[in-house]
Amino acid sequence: MPEFAYIARDLSGHRKTGSLNANSQHEVLAQLDSLGLMPVEIKSLKSAGVGRSPRVGVQVMANTYNQLASLLRSRVPLLRALTVMSTQASKPALKLVLEEIKAKVEEGEPLPTAMARFPRVFNDMAVNMTRAGTEGGFLEDALERVAAFTEQQEDMKGRAAGALAYPAFLGLAGTGVVSVLIIFFVPKFESLFSNLREKGELPYATDLLLAFSAMLGAYWWLVLGTMVVAIFGLATFLKTDEGRWWLDWAKIKTPLFGTIFLNLAVARFCRVLGTLLSNGVPILKSLEISRNAAGNRILSAAIKKASENVTAGQKLATPLAASGHFPNQVVEMISVAEESNTLDKVMVNISDSLERTTFRRLDILVRLLEPLMLLVMAGVVFFIVLALMVPLLSSADAV
Structure with missing residues (x-):
């Protein structure tokens, strides 16, 4: 209903x-x-936009956390602060969520419990940091940290997407140019080379190019249909648990980019874990939340196994090292942090270091990838032109 x-x-x-x-x-x-x-x-x-599938932007949520923290720091009562925010909310989904939270708080429900009713708006990290802040008397600080973390994670995603945008554009543009040449330009030379083909003097590369062009021209609907079916089938497969597991495995095993994907996932895990621990969230709960925040099921499984060791009273670093997914330097820093009881600070430092190193590597890789892609596209176009020009020049010499 x-x-x-x-x-x-x-x-x-x-x-x-x-x-x-x-x-x-x-x-x-x-x-x-x-x-x-x-x-x-x-x-x-x-x-x-609320209920089962709310849609509230990340930046909007970061502003919401900051606004609530500012109101509370100005000694505005929580109920009054929620009223002000719901009145000023620009998004209908957020407005209704805030009003529902205010109603629950009026009934005596704690703020983090009310927030937990909307898991698609407030993630586990935000709820648990708010709970720790509420119980520890530093709610304003906790909300500001949630806002800072939210903005930082969004910035990291934006930087990664921005770095890969131009190579992706080059790939699509190059594929489009080559497709147009093969489908519309190459067939115009078919009649010019008919005599050479009958004599058996047509170069193999030219014959292959003309045959491929004719095949695309005659069966483009079959090629396009096969591509659509393949994409739809892959998308359907990736929605399954097995498909998501395979995709996460492929990400960290992809040549060149695998290490980057893995390091970014490790950095997310370290930052979430460090942020939660610094806000007083128990380590087992922090591990549960941070492993889900890593965004990779392979890594999440390794962290889950490590948390089981922690439950048994063992160290965190040992099972992380045994998984083979964590860099040796990261494992060593975690081991030292556990011995010195500074895991919360060290995890955030690890995340900062990993992000800097990874984005430097990504920037270098993209800079190398761009000219490489241009060379590949130029090579393909050169092959097409050469395959067409050689028989023409041969015919001219014969005349």
Whole structure:
């Protein structure tokens, strides 16, 4: 049954928010009337963007954490701060979420518990850091750290995507240019080379190019259909657990880029773990959250095994080293940090160091990849031109 979020007022004029299950808005109106509430706004949770699949941008959430921290630091009461934020929220999804959280807090529910009701808006790290801040009396600091972490992670994703954008564009552009040449330009030479083909004097490279061009021209629909089916099949496979596992394995085993993907995943794990530990979250809970935040199932499985060792009273560094997925330098730093009881600070330092090193390596790799791709595309175009020009020049010499 669909779920609807509502904003209403009771007989005393007090604002009430919540959600109801109903088949239509008319049923919601009837239910509100039976509760003695006057509706102000009713929205389907699905269409409003909250409920099962809310969509709130990362930067919007970072601003939300910072705004709430600023209000609380200015000694604005929590309920009043949530009211101000929900009133000023620019996104309908965030507005309804904040109003629902405010309603739960008014009922006596702790802020992190209310946040946990919206796992697609507030991730485990944000909820647990907020819980630690609430229990430890440093909620403002915890919220600011969540905001800083959120912005940093988004910046890291943006840098990685930006670095790979130009090589991807070159690949697509080169494929498009070559396809146009083969499908539309090469067939025009078919009639010019008919005599040479009959005499058996047509170079093998030219004959192969013309045959490939004719095949694409005649069966382009089959080639295109095969590509669509292959892409659809691969996308469907990657949605399965086995497919996701295979993709994560392929990422860290890919030549050239495998080490980069692995180091970025390790850096995410270290930063989340260090941030949680520094905010007073217990290590077992921190390991559970950080392994999911790593973004790679292969790495997550290794961290899960390591957390089982920690539960048994053993060190964290040993099983991480045995997995073979963590750089030796990282394992050594974790081992020293465990002995000196500075794991929270060292994990963040490891993340900073790994990110700097990885992005330097990525920048160098992209700089080398760009001219290499240009050379490959130039080589393909040169082959096409050469395959067409050689028989033409041979014919001219014969004349």
